Amino acid sequence: MTVLVTGATGNVGRRLVDRLLAAGTQVRALTRRPEAAGLPGDVEVLRGDLADADALATALAGVDGVFLFPVPEGIEAFVERAKAAGVRRVVVLSSKAVEFADGNAIGERHRVIEEAVEAGGFEWTFLRPGAFATNTLAWADSIRAEGVVREPFVDAQQTPIHEDDIAAVAETALLEDGHAGAVYALSGPEALTVREQVQAISAAIGREVGLEEQTLEQARAHMVAEGMPEAIADVLLSYGERNVENAEPPVRTVEQVTGRPARTFAQWAVDHADDFR
Numbered sequence: 001m002t003v004l005v006t007g008a009t010g011n012v013g014r015r016l017v018d019r020l021l022a023a024g025t026q027v028r029a030l031t032r033r034p035e036a037a038g039l040p041g042d043v044e045v046l047r048g049d050l051a052d053a054d055a056l057a058t059a060l061a062g063v064d065g066v067f068l069f070p071v072p073e074g075i076e077a078f079v080e081r082a083k084a085a086g087v088r089r090v091v092v093l094s095s096k097a098v099e100f101a102d103g104n105a106i107g108e109r110h111r112v113i114e115e116a117v118e119a120g121g122f123e124w125t126f127l128r129p130g131a132f133a134t135n136t137l138a139w140a141d142s143i144r145a146e147g148v149v150r151e152p153f154v155d156a157q158q159t160p161i162h163e164d165d166i167a168a169v170a171e172t173a174l175l176e177d178g179h180a181g182a183v184y185a186l187s188g189p190e191a192l193t194v195r196e197q198v199q200a201i202s203a204a205i206g207r208e209v210g211l212e213e214q215t216l217e218q219a220r221a222h223m224v225a226e227g228m229p230e231a232i233a234d235v236l237l238s239y240g241e242r243n244v245e246n247a248e249p250p251v252r253t254v255e256q257v258t259g260r261p262a263r264t265f266a267q268w269a270v271d272h273a274d275d276f277r
Contacts, residue, residue, distance in 0.1 A: 002026040003174055004059055006050065007069025009037050011134045012093060015167035016067055017043060023175060030059045050074035056081045065089035065174045072112045079120040089180070090122040091173045093166070096130040096185060097235070104238070105231040123180035125173040130187050130248070133160040133268040136197060143201070143276045148210040152219040153240040154194045157247035159187035162263040162271075165254045172257050179257075187250045189262045197265055204269035205276050216241075 003020055007013040008029035017039060020027045027043045034045040048055020051074035060066070060081050068078070070093055082090065094114055097107035117124050139149045166186060173179040192200075195211060202209040214222070216237060223233040254262035269276075 001064045001175065002028060002062055003065045003067065004028045004030060004063045005067045006030050006071075007067070007093070008039060008043070008045075010069065011132070011163040012166045012170070013067065013069060014039075015164045016170050019167055019171040020174070023171065025175065028059060028063065030055065050078050053077055053081070057085070060085035060087060063087050065091070067170055067174065068092045068113070068117065070094060070110055070113050072109055075113050075116045079116050082122070083120055088123055089125075089174055090117050090120070091125045091127065091170050092117055093170070094126045094128045096128045098126075098128060099185075104235040105229075106235050125179045125181075126183045127166060127169060127173075128183060128185050129161050129166055130185075131158040131160045132166075133162050133188065133265055134272075135160070136201070137272070137275055139198075139201070140275050143205075143209055147208065148212055149194075149198050150212045150214050150218075150222075151194050152214045152216055152237065153244055154211055154213045156240045156243035157191040157193050158197075158243060159189075159191050159248070159250040160197065160265050160268070161186055161188040161254075162265075162268045165258075165262045168258045168260070169254060184253050184257060185251050186253050187248075187262070188268075189250055189252075189254075189264055191247055191250055192265055197269075200266045200269045201273075201276055203266070204273040209276075 003025055005013050005017055008017050009031055017027055021042055029039055029043050029045045030048050031037045032049050034047050037045055039045055046059050050071050066087055068090055092113055095106055095110045097104055098110045100107050114126055142148055198209050198211050220233050224230055
């Protein structure tokens with residue numbers, strides 16, 4: 001079986017590449033900068049992206065399954081060329097934000113992709129994670145430089161998921177039968193406040209990390225200054241505010257799909273301790 005992985009250098013895609021190779025799968029990756037991809041030698045690395053029609057046609061030739069990183073631009077061309085190439089399975093890295101009825105920018109971005117893939121007639125599977133544990137890597141600079149995390153809504157709860165657990169579900173959906181038409185909500189195994197996540201990182205790196213609560217205005221200004229679009233910043237802040245009082249419980253989808261429990265945030269922090277030191 002040959003699988004095309006888009007977003008192969010990202011947090012989830014890179015883990016998926018390793019898993020697919022270990023399973024004996026032929027892996028092809030589409031990336032804008034093959035020379036900087038740092039992928040294993042067994043991966044066929046092609047230059048391009050979803051907006052490059054010629055590169056897409058080449059990348060999809062002879063492919064059985066695709067892991068689709070969520071880029072709405074070029075999604076129609078992808079579907080058209082994947083159908084022409086005879087691609088059978090498409091696993092989409094989507095978002096739990098699709099489930100929210102408030103018309104938010106993140107959810108709409110992913111909904112466009114889901115609808116296009118579903119209309120394409122593939123054996124599709126949609127992965128809808130909530131908070132990624134890797135989101136906390138945004139704290140790494142301030143932890144290393146000052147030993148502090150600055151966040152609003154420090155008592156908001158999330159169920160952060162390890163990127164390798166997302167990759168494990170994607171691997172299963174690509175390589176095994178029984179997942180066509182499935183929509184998988186994904187989470188870590190426990191609900192944690194920002195305080196508790198900071199404590200887990202402190203334990204993993206062996207030194208105390210402080211926590212300073214920002215105002216909503218301070219947080220938004222920082223996010224926008226770091227290059228985040230204002231609409232996305234507003235959505236993320238609204239999630240945080242909602243999660244103070246109305247946090248959703250964790251789900252067991254990772255275990256149900258893969259047969260192995262999802263990793264805790266404490267384990268994720270240990271795995272990534274060097275990023276914070």
